[in-house]
Amino acid sequence: MFNFQEVQDCFSSKNRNPEIVEEANGEPCYGTEDSEESVSNFHQCSDTGFYKDNSSKGSLGFLPQQQEAFLDFGPFDDTRYNILSPPLQTCLKEIEKFGEIKNGIQDHDQTKKTNQKDQLSSTSLKLLKRYVEGLKRLNSERIIKPINDTPSMEVPSQELSTEKIVRVAGERFIQTFTRTVDIVSMLDNPFDLSFSGLSVDEAKKVELAELLLLSAEKVGNQQYERASILLNQCDRLSSSTGNAVERVVHYFCKALRERIDRETGKSLGKQHCFNIDEAIMAPSSTILASYQEVPFSQVAHFAGIQAIVENVTDAKRIHVIDLGIRVGVQWTGLMQALVSDFDCNLELLKITAVGTTSKHLIKDTGKRLTSFAESISLPFAFNIVMVSDMLDLTEDQFELDSDQTVVVYCEYLLRSLISLPDRLNSVMKVIRILNPSITVVTEPEYNSTSSSFVNRFIEALFYFSAYFDCLESCMKDNSNRMILESLHFGEGIKNIVATEGKERKIRNAKLDAWRAFFTRFGMLETELSTSSLCQAKLIAKKFACGNACTLSMDGKSLLIGWKGTPMHSLSAWKFI
Numbered sequence: 034m035f036n037f038q039e040v041q042d043c044f045s046s047k048n049r050n051p052e053i054v055e056e057a058n059g060e061p062c063y064g065t066e067d068s069e070e071s072v073s074n075f076h077q078c079s080d081t082g083f084y085k086d087n088s089s090k091g092s093l094g095f096l097p098q099q100q101e102a103f104l105d106f107g108p109f110d111d112t113r114y115n116i117l118s119p120p121l122q123t124c125l126k127e128i129e130k131f132g133e134i135k136n137g138i139q140d141h142d143q144t145k146k147t148n149q150k151d152q153l154s155s156t157s158l159k160l161l162k163r164y165v166e167g168l169k170r171l172n173s174e175r176i177i178k179p180i181n182d183t184p185s186m187e188v189p190s191q192e193l194s195t196e197k198i199v200r201v202a203g204e205r206f207i208q209t210f211t212r213t214v215d216i217v218s219m220l221d222n223p224f225d226l227s228f229s230g231l232s233v234d235e236a237k238k239v240e241l242a243e244l245l246l247l248s249a250e251k252v253g254n255q256q257y258e259r260a261s262i263l264l265n266q267c268d269r270l271s272s273s274t275g276n277a278v279e280r281v282v283h284y285f286c287k288a289l290r291e292r293i294d295r296e297t298g299k300s301l302g303k304q305h306c307f308n309i310d311e312a313i314m315a316p317s318s319t320i321l322a323s324y325q326e327v328p329f330s331q332v333a334h335f336a337g338i339q340a341i342v343e344n345v346t347d348a349k350r351i352h353v354i355d356l357g358i359r360v361g362v363q364w365t366g367l368m369q370a371l372v373s374d375f376d377c378n379l380e381l382l383k384i385t386a387v388g389t390t391s392k393h394l395i396k397d398t399g400k401r402l403t404s405f406a407e408s409i410s411l412p413f414a415f416n417i418v419m420v421s422d423m424l425d426l427t428e429d430q431f432e433l434d435s436d437q438t439v440v441v442y443c444e445y446l447l448r449s450l451i452s453l454p455d456r457l458n459s460v461m462k463v464i465r466i467l468n469p470s471i472t473v474v475t476e477p478e479y480n481s482t483s484s485s486f487v488n489r490f491i492e493a494l495f496y497f498s499a500y501f502d503c504l505e506s507c508m509k510d511n512s513n514r515m516i517l518e519s520l521h522f523g524e525g526i527k528n529i530v531a532t533e534g535k536e537r538k539i540r541n542a543k544l545d546a547w548r549a550f551f552t553r554f555g556m557l558e559t560e561l562s563t564s565s566l567c568q569a570k571l572i573a574k575k576f577a578c579g580n581a582c583t584l585s586m587d588g589k590s591l592l593i594g595w596k597g598t599p600m601h602s603l604s605a606w607k608f609i
Contacts (some may be wrong), residue, residue, distance in 0.1 A: 035454060035550050073138070081525045155309050157253075157487040158210065161246075164495050165203045193235050194596050195277040195502035199495060202242035210250075213273065231585035239277040241270045245282050245494070248289055253487040257293050264289055273519060274511075276423055277501040284523040285494060288530035291488070295531060314394045322513040325363065327503060328576040332593050333444075333603045336362035336569040337473045340605045341440050342370050342470040348438035349380045354431060354467065356460070357446035361398040365405050372409050382406070383414040385431055392419050423456040428466045441469040447547075448476055451540040461554050465608060472606040478592060478599040481529045493529045497522060499598040507578040542585055544602040551606055559605040560589035569593070569603075 048424040193201065231239070244267050248519035251260035264286055271283040294300040324330050345351050351371070353364070364384060371379055384402065388395050406413030418430045433439065441464055450457035464472060479496035483489050501518065508514040528539040542550075548558065566584070569591060583594040590604035 035458070035553065069448045087567060121410065157485060157491060158207070160491050161203050162207060164491065165200050165207060180487045192232075193238075194499070195281065196495060196499040196596065196598050198235065198238045198600050199242045199498045202239045202246060204232075205239065206243055206246045206250075217300035220532055224508050225287055237270075238276070240277060241267065241282055244286055245269070246291075248286070249487060249494075252289050252292060253490075255296070257297060260289065260293060260436070264293075273515065277505040280518060281494075281498050281501045283520070284497075284526045285530065286488075286497055287523070290528040291527055292440045308569045313392055314359050314391050314398075316397075319513045319516045320360065322508060322510060324360075326507045326509060326576070326578075327433075328507070328573050328579055328582040329601050331575075332572045332582065333367060333475045333601055334563040335572050336443070336561065336591060337475065337564040337603055337605075338363060338370065339568045340473055340559075341367060341442075341471060341561055342374065343564065345371075345438050345440065346374065348470075349378075350383070350434065350437045351381070351440065352381070352431070352433065352437040353386050353442060354387065354469070355442045355444075357444065357449070358384075358388065358395060358398060359444070361402055362499045363384075364402055366403075368406055368409060368411050368413070372411055379412060379566045381412045381414060383416065383437070385416040385418055387418045387420070387426065389423065392417065395419075421449065423453070424459050426460060426463050428463050431467065433467070439467055439469040441467065441472040443472065444475045445477070447474065449538075451482060451542060452535070452538055465554050468608055470607070472556070474602075474604050474606065475548065476547060476602050478543055478594075478602045479541055480543050480546070481539060481541045482546075486530070486533075489529055493526060495598070496600070497526060499595045499600065503578070503581070503595045503600075506581060507576065544590060544592070544604065547602075547604070548588075555609045556606040557609050558589045559607050561586075561591055561603070561605060566591065 244263055248260050248263040248267060251257070251263060265388075267282055267286040271279040271286060273280055273283050275283070291300065341353070353367070355361070355364075361384075368382065371382060384399075386395050386398065395417050399417065403413060403415055416432070418426070420426050420430075447457065447460075450460060477496075480492050481489050483492070500522065504514050504517060508517075525539045528537060532538075551558075566586075569584050573579040573584065576582065581596050583597050585592045585594065585599070587602070590602055592599040593601045593603065
């Protein structure tokens with residue numbers, strides 16, 4: 034059985050030296066205008082541009098000149114600031130009471146085995162330190178400098194991002210933790226750390242984020258009374274409608290409370306987990322807004338499709354197997370690219386969608402794709418393979434012909450099987466038998482597979498801090514943003530933080546872990562071409578917030594990030 038946690042721990046301290054993609058490694062992109070197509074049930078990505086990359090025979094470029102709907106459906110100051118504010122002092126004093134023996138009665142938390150080690154004393158603390166180091170490496174917006182042996186921070190006019198706020202809070206927490214773990218000592222010499230140049234607003238955000246870290250540490254040590262006091266303060270300072278820091282703290286606070294309830298028997302037990310993968314199959318206004326305004330999906334789609342096109346240039350019959358198809362909008366880009374390159378000589382493009390639920394939604398996707406293909410006179414077929422269990426998936430269900438060039442596309446499907454290793458291995462064996470000319474994989478770039486609650490909490494906190502920062506910058510409609518944060522992300526955070534065992538469905542692995550896993554099946558990582566990287570950069574530039582979408586190479590694969598924090602990975606694979 035493949036142990037994702039082992040692989041993640043192995044690479045946890047690895048410092049990547051990413052090469053930032055600049056104009057796709059300096060290579061120019063060439064484009065020509067194409068005419069608009071009006072299609073029933075589709076608002077085509079209009080003025081689509083195509084370019085030929087002379088450095089790669091047969092490779093194509095395609096770029097939407099405007100981001101329109103693809104689908105048709107309705108609907109304080111600059112002085113030093115003492116971060117130990119009166120509310121936090123009061124909060125810590127309340128906690129102090131639990132650490133004292135009064136009237137012969139000792140807090141039940143103190144009756145736990147004295148040899149129980151603080152969870153943040155080893156790997157978790159190292160993990161937090163690694164994230165904090167990113168504050169000094171990302172860029173030169175803010176530079177940590179020692180002043181009289183006390184760390185201080187020079188701050189230009191730009192505000193700290195949400196993820197950097199959490200990094201600063203993490204640094205302050207580490208200073209506290211490594212010098213003392215005694216509440217009394219914390220009150221006598223609370224943090225021995227101050228910052229210059231932070232605004233009142235930023236300092237408050239740092240304090241709130243540190244409160245959350247303190248809460249998680251207490252929960253990790255099963256000091257639930259102390260944790261609850263800290264969480265009460267977090268509740269007072271955060272909300273689902275505040276700034277990005279307040280919102281992310283709000284959802285992590287809810288998750289920590291859920292964990293406490295579960296571990297103390299106050300929870301109702303097993304609860305329904307919002308199915309994110311199923312929800313994004315429906316073309317709702319929220320999903321559409323996210324696709325149009327947040328760059329990650331489109332960047333991954335167009336760069337991935339470019340990689341596919343380059344591997345099917347000589348094919349007359351192409352069979353794309355989409356494991357876990359969603360709205361399917363990316364395939365319109367593939368269709369346009371194929372028609373442009375093949376001059377309509379392509380005999381057939383066949384897409385087979387694999388699903389385990391919501392067959393009616395998959396059928397709707399097929400109808401839209403079929404209609405689009407007809408509008409551009411592309412020979413097209415859409416098939417559905419429904420299985421109740423991924424263990425039932427076999428190669429015989431795909432009706433393969435010997436003259437077909439097979440492509441496998443996996444967008445966020447494999448992560449959903451990490452908690453079901455027998456299913457994951459079974460699917461990989463099927464893919465190996467299919468022997469596709471290329472397999473394109475897109476996955477979230479953070480680790481939530483660790484058996485350590487604190488490790489998962491730290492990984493998820495930094496990841497979602499960056500994501501909430503992104504949503505605040507990119508999404509125009511607060512109602513759509515709130516739906517994404519409360520359902521798609523809030524429920525995911527709860528599952529990662531509050532649950533254990535089989536109930537913990539949300540498990541993600543980083544690119545290094547997937548590399549180790551794919552190697553077991555004889556898969557070789559294929560370098561993404563200059564054209565794919567160019568596509569990624571050009572697509573990112575089309576977004577109003579595109580400048581904050583950072584692209585970097587990790588080995589032969591692409592990391593799509595937000596202000597330097599990797600958010601998604603795009604990789605291509607072939608069988609040896």
